[in-house]
Amino acid sequence: MLDKQYQAQVHEKNIYQLWLKHDCFNPDSEINQKLRAKIKNNDAFTIIMPPPNANDPLHVGHAMFVSLEDSMVRFARMQGKDTTWIPGTDHAGIETQFVFEKKLKKDGQSRFNFDRDTLYQMIWEYVKTNSDIAVDQIKQLGASADWSRFKFTLDKDIVDSVLNTFIQMNQDQLIYRTNRLVNYCPKCGTAFSNLEVNHQEQDSTLYYIKYGPFVLATTRPETKFGDTALAVHPEDKRYQKYIGQDIEIEDLLGTRKLRVIADTFVDPEFGTGVVKITPYHDFNDFEAWQRHKDELPPPIQTIDFNGKLTTIAGPYAGLKALVAREQVVKDLESKGLLVKVDKNYHNNISVCYRCSNPIEPLPLPQFYIKVKSLTQAVLKKLDQKEVKVLGAGHDKILRHWLKQLEDWNISRQIVWGIRLPIWYEVDKNHDMMVTFIKADKSRVSGPLGELLQIHSLQEIESGLQNISASVTAEYIISKTKPGENYLQETDTFDTWFSSSQWPFVTLMNNQEGDFQRFYPTTIMETAYDILMFWVMRMLMMGIYKTGQVPFSTVYLHGLIRDSKGQKMSKSKGNVVNPMEISEKYGTDALRMALIIRSSPGLDKSVSEGDFKAMRNFTNKIWNASRFILLNKEAAVGENKETLENIDESIKKSKELVFKEKLTQITQEITRNLNALQLGIAADTVYNEFWHWFCDECIEDAKKGFIDQELIINGLVIFLKLLHPFMPFVTEALWQELYQQNLVSDSILASSPWPLS
RNA sequence: GGACAAUUAGCUCAGUUGGUUAGAGCGCACGAUUCACAUUCGUGAGGUCACAGGUUCGAGUCCUGUAUUGUCCACCA
Numbered sequence: 001m002l003d004k005q006y007q008a009q010v011h012e013k014n015i016y017q018l019w020l021k022h023d024c025f026n027p028d029s030e031i032n033q034k035l036r037a038k039i040k041n042n043d044a045f046t047i048i049m050p051p052p053n054a055n056d057p058l059h060v061g062h063a064m065f066v067s068l069e070d071s072m073v074r075f076a077r078m079q080g081k082d083t084t085w086i087p088g089t090d091h092a093g094i095e096t097q098f099v100f101e102k103k104l105k106k107d108g109q110s111r112f113n114f115d116r117d118t119l120y121q122m123i124w125e126y127v128k129t130n131s132d133i134a135v136d137q138i139k140q141l142g143a144s145a146d147w148s149r150f151k152f153t154l155d156k157d158i159v160d161s162v163l164n165t166f167i168q169m170n171q172d173q174l175i176y177r178t179n180r181l182v183n184y185c186p187k188c189g190t191a192f193s194n195l196e197v198n199h200q201e202q203d204s205t206l207y208y209i210k211y212g213p214f215v216l217a218t219t220r221p222e223t224k225f226g227d228t229a230l231a232v233h234p235e236d237k238r239y240q241k242y243i244g245q246d247i248e249i250e251d252l253l254g255t256r257k258l259r260v261i262a263d264t265f266v267d268p269e270f271g272t273g274v275v276k277i278t279p280y281h282d283f284n285d286f287e288a289w290q291r292h293k294d295e296l297p298p299p300i301q302t303i304d305f306n307g308k309l310t311t312i313a314g315p316y317a318g319l320k321a322l323v324a325r326e327q328v329v330k331d332l333e334s335k336g337l338l339v340k341v342d343k344n345y346h347n348n349i350s351v352c353y354r355c356s357n358p359i360e361p362l363p364l365p366q367f368y369i370k371v372k373s374l375t376q377a378v379l380k381k382l383d384q385k386e387v388k389v390l391g392a393g394h395d396k397i398l399r400h401w402l403k404q405l406e407d408w409n410i411s412r413q414i415v416w417g418i419r420l421p422i423w424y425e426v427d428k429n430h431d432m433m434v435t436f437i438k439a440d441k442s443r444v445s446g447p448l449g450e451l452l453q454i455h456s457l458q459e460i461e462s463g464l465q466n467i468s469a470s471v472t473a474e475y476i477i478s479k480t481k482p483g484e485n486y487l488q489e490t491d492t493f494d495t496w497f498s499s500s501q502w503p504f505v506t507l508m509n510n511q512e513g514d515f516q517r518f519y520p521t522t523i524m525e526t527a528y529d530i531l532m533f534w535v536m537r538m539l540m541m542g543i544y545k546t547g548q549v550p551f552s553t554v555y556l557h558g559l560i561r562d563s564k565g566q567k568m569s570k571s572k573g574n575v576v577n578p579m580e581i582s583e584k585y586g587t588d589a590l591r592m593a594l595i596i597r598s599s600p601g602l603d604k605s606v607s608e609g610d611f612k613a614m615r616n617f618t619n620k621i622w623n624a625s626r627f628i629l630l631n632k633e634a635a636v637g638e639n640k641e642t643l644e645n646i647d648e649s650i651k652k653s654k655e656l657v658f659k660e661k662l663t664q665i666t667q668e669i670t671r672n673l674n675a676l677q678l679g680i681a682a683d684t685v686y687n688e689f690w691h692w693f694c695d696e697c698i699e700d701a702k703k704g705f706i707d708q709e710l711i712i713n714g715l716v717i718f719l720k721l722l723h724p725f726m727p728f729v730t731e732a733l734w735q736e737l738y739q740q741n742l743v744s745d746s747i748l749a750s751s752p753w754p755l756s
Numbered sequence: 757g758g759a760c761a762a763u764u765a766g767c768u769c770a771g772u773u774g775g776u777u778a779g780a781g782c783g784c785a786c787g788a789u790u791c792a793c794a795u796u797c798g799u800g801a802g803g804u805c806a807c808a809g810g811u812u813c814g815a816g817u818c819c820u821g822u823a824u825u826g827u828c829c830a831c832c833a
Contacts, residue, residue: 231833400759602762613795686781
């Protein structure tokens with residue numbers, strides 16, 4: 001007979017194996033086809049799982065999405081829908097490379113010791129070794145994912161589809177390559193899109209420097225070697241006579257002339273109303289330069305990709321920007337060019353979202369996607385309500401973004417990712433800067449033409465580390481090497497370029513007919529913090545490629561916070577490890593604690609007490625079932641006396657109320673689940689099971705007011721209602737009922753939802 | 757500077773077409789218990805639903821404004 005307490009650890013693994021054995025998660029399995037034939041529900045139900053990083057252990061956010069999505073999927077499956085939940089993992093370009101480089105550093109190495117193919121292979125091995133972690137943990141959380149349709153973002157067929165999309169976009173003239181300022185992180189060694197830059201407020205210093213007849217204010221005096229002009233507001237009376245003039249200024253490296261231009265972007269109120277224009281190191285300056293480029297010299301790069309000053313800066317060359325700043329200020333002061341120093345200045349600086357080091361705006365030729373037509377299409381679909389967003393106002397944030405999104409830089413200077421299908425013909429691009437690793441492991445760098453005089457193309461190619469082609473370089477786009485005399489671009493795609501195609505590439509490269517059968521998918525469930533990175537771009541790319549929205553509903557869950565509502569972080573030591581909770585209190589308790597009373601778009605705090613409470617609930621379900629089964633086995637004669645003495649009319653009316661309320665509860669929970677109000681549905685089933693079914697009905701049954709058969713029927717229905725949230729304990733009990741021939745369906749997970 | 761949310765019991769939060777006496781978990785107080793479950797059961801305390809107006813027969817729920825907190829975005833060198 002059943003234990004006195006429910007031991008989650010004892011049952012969970014066996015139950016999961018049981019589901020796998022019956023292929024319960026596959027819509028094409030016998031058991032699910034039978035179920036659908038019985039219910040005759042023709043709807044398809046699809047969720048594409050947000051692919052976790054292939055080699056990351058799961059955190060509580062993952063547990064949240066697994067809990068929510070699995071509940072949705074299990075409910076749909078029991079409703080007889082053609083249900084698939086497609087799992088996968090993501091190569092997570094920069095994230096993974098970042099982790100791997102840390103590991104290299106530990107071993108006293110860096111990525112610059114390896115050619116790109118070797119490095120790629122090393123990361124591949126590393127990811128492969130760790131990649132089962134996430135998958136195993138997702139299974140431990142009870143995910144009823146369709147493992148027969150599993151995909152990895154670097155699977156051959158997926159990569160091929162992603163490249164096809166790029167080629168198609170190029171044909172549609174949505175791709176261009178240009179040299180403009182990018183957000184470059186010298187520490188990470190790659191450019192980022194605007195979305196990957198954070199802003200941090202900081203105390204800063206504003207330096208007032210003499211520039212010929214002017215004094216101007218700047219926070220970055222070290223960029224002055226890259227000045228190409230001075231700017232004033234066109235209506236600033238103080239400076240009218242200088243506009244259009246070339247002004248001679250005394251500088252640290254001698255004297256030189258700068259043109260004074262008039263541009264409305266200058267705020268006459270700020271500083272002295274004069275601005276130096278340093279186009280290659282400031283976004284505003286670059287734009288100003290472009291507006292006036294007919295009368296100005298070309299921009300000068302004074303900071304390189306390592307964050308150090310270039311040879312343009314003479315004696316300051318090779319110094320890191322911040323070091324150079326101190327030195328420049330000191331020298332300006334001794335030359336009498338420093339007028340004033342304002343140390344009480346606050347401004348925002350851009351920092352890398354990954355490593356929090358300052359972002360340098362630097363000029364780099366990159367590939368961009370023109371987003372205008374894509375965002376317009378998404379806005380239209382939003383207006384037509386073909387896609388709706390659940391999540392506390394985040395739909396408005398999405399619209400706001402779509403209206404002002406800038407073109408998307410998709411080039412990344414990292415190895416771990418899908419390499420751009422761009423090929424440079426060697427003979428036409430001798431000026432290309434190339435870096436490669438020689439057989440003796442030494443690193444060689446220079447213009448391709450010069451390198452070819454000493455090294456063979458084959459030697460260069462096999463040790464290739466990095467190519468930097470000028471913006472005018474000729475290239476062709478091809479998935480395969482177009483000929484002997486070509487070198488492939490070393491940049492890779494932004495991870496989000498491939499993951500934005502995830503809904504359709506997973507379905508197009510799966511079983512025959514899957515795309516027609518499951519696209520557009522039903523729900524995209526993910527955390528709100530990747531709304532712009534991922535959801536927005538999936539909408540853009542999905543509509544572009546298929547003409548249809550990739551999903552009709554977006555369900556955004558909030559962040560999980562600690563008991564005090566604080567964000568979880570390693571440094572605070574308040575991180576909840578879902579795997580530990582699962583082992584300690586059971587997966588069902590973990591899932592229920594996360595879902596109950598949660599609301600889309602809003603953060604939720606959880607504490608040890610919540611998990612404990614839900615573990616107690618698991619045990620309550622167990623014991624109520626245990627009691628009902630025990631009672632059934634016990635000789636009816638034991639209660640004979642009571643049974644004979646009960647008032648039949650009271651019994652009849654109690655039983656009627658019981659049946660009615662059971663139906664009403666079922667309807668309410670079904671309605672809430674259909675409306676994706678999982679937090680409410682979970683709360684309802686919790687309360688009704690414990691405080692109505694157990695506290696009242698089972699007590700009545702003890703007294704003989706409710707028949708054995710009826711109470712068993714109530715239990716069966718409650719197990720079904722509870723199953724989406726707490727799959728393990730309910731299935732374990734179901735198996736017990738099945739053994740005793742109290743139910744006919746062999747597996748709860750593939751049994752019909754009540755009233756369907 | 758702009759946008760989006762949140763504000764309900766000591767704490768953390770539900771409460772979605774406006775409708776009896778506003779709910780849960782944890783915590784608290786008192787009590788019970790060989791009879792499924794101490795991971796239990798019973799009883800109880802605790803709320804002018806941020807504030808101020810408005811709409812309505814009726815407002816935690818809708819509207820306007822204010823305050824506070826949080827998030828996102830932008831930004832002046």
